[in-house]
Amino acid sequence: MLIGGTSGIQFDLDSQRLTVIDSPPGLHDSVQIIHSEDGGVAFATLSGPWNTPRFRIWEREVNSYGVARWELRKTVELQKILGLRFKIDTELSSIVGYAEDINAIFLWVHSSVYMVQIESMQSKELFQSDRLHIYHPFTSFYIQGMESSLRRK
Template identity: 40%
Template sequence: MSTYKQYNQPFARVYSSETGIWGDHILTEAPCEISRKPAVQVGGCLYWLSIGDNILEFDLGEHSLTVTRGPPVADGILFRNCQIIQAENGAVGYAVLSYPRFEVWQRSISAHGVATWVMWKTVDMHTILRLPHPHDDEMSVQLLGYDEDDAVFLCYDGSVYMVQIKSMQSKKLNEIHSTGNRCFPFKSFFTPGAAIAGRFGAAMLQIE
């Protein structure tokens, strides 16, 4: 996935590891400036955040690329505090950290293929992180990353918290201090030819 910088026109190419061949360019006419956050897979599609209120969607089965509207997020929300997630029943979700609230939207598709966004849940940040009142500066809490197994990572006062989206229960990750603004969660890794003997706990790669 990339964009023609002059026009902010996204395009994609699919690589086959079986044949070693790159496919044709797949274009969308609508301009869209992709964020630096990684794509999120929900069902058979990959989704990227776009600067503004759009979402870039790539269908892995159809090899089609489209730009769709995101939820009606209030103006002034810091873009880094938005995140595409997987909501209930495999639907596309959109999390917004609008301090002091944490909002989660869910996309609904009608029988006629019309997409609408509905509010799934909204929670007070002090309830999630068990923080004392008041911290009214929206910079005091930042959304760092997303684990597709139902967790987001938030930073408060240099410490990182893992928050389960469905339950809104939080856990402070001890001895982890954030100095950057993006994290890429992962659970395990292995070298080629080596078997994984078990599942490891959550970890993060932090980009400063």
Template identity: 35%
Template structure:
């Protein structure tokens, strides 16, 4: 789009200071969340006006020996403030024993109390068998309903296998680890995507070569939750793929507002809307890369309101409507 509706490309660039790496933790509600690993800081950025807020990572979340991930969000109807959920694992010698979380509020300027939940037995047993080769890791978060979800995985020298889905309930402020369907559990991370299921609720998009399965978590009359397989879709024909030339599809990103999954082959890059199965070939590709879509609505004429993110409680700040 033309100015003033076009966001300058530089607003999405990372700072190349030569001092450590910057790890994207995803985008939501018009904000980016970035982890500066060596600086032990979280950067919350508003690409529309260039504002940025630096948050010190609280004790227990180092991002080196114990992995961390996070999510930024705004409460419904609140464009003046934001919150950050930071998750990680607690390590005892060589063993990751539980998942921990804390929540930061820009309104109060402080991190909340520590929350935790035990890691599943599968993860613990894997760590016992290969303590030097396996680490826990989290994917980019997805917001479904009033909960944030991360895929929780073991990373080994050979592969990365899914251990479960971490849920952080924003209303109850609780953590839980949800098992994945047993039929697809022993597969690698690049085949899974947490999503909103058809009709609402938690779902999983599972990719096996050129076939996609859409799973949904349902609760019976006794309140027992279980996974139910919904649709299975063959993607090679709709995407005009040649199984003899293309090895397989992998998941390269996800846009949660529109339920759009980004799929890659070694030579092509597609986006697929999961309800309608409408697709678009975005580009040719010669490398496999993870994409973090930025989704937002911006009204250029809207007046600056409230406090922004650049100076926190130490100075005046502004957010634009997003």
């Protein structure tokens, strides 16, 4: 994403070309680039009225003529995803990270950080945090017995 969030840069590995792409309409500060269902580019956003923010997913579709446009694929009220009983203030909610391996988005809402699985829209409160931070989640793995085979080489 470029500063201001109104466009981004796309690099095509096949043609080795950089292009500027416009972002979906109405994007503001809470935006995250994610993978679409088909492995392409998508955006996750939080937007809407101050007391009913919505989680939206936009996918970039390219037609047979090579013309790309943004399609709104999913809209869900944030309150329904998180199962909260109180109204959510848009000023107190933000997308703070994305875990590509598990296709989960991380949200900061009213002093709590939540993980939301994008396919199922199921959420889990992870921890409390009074400050808004950006998180860079990662996964790692350990294969038992692998360390001995690495030492032999």
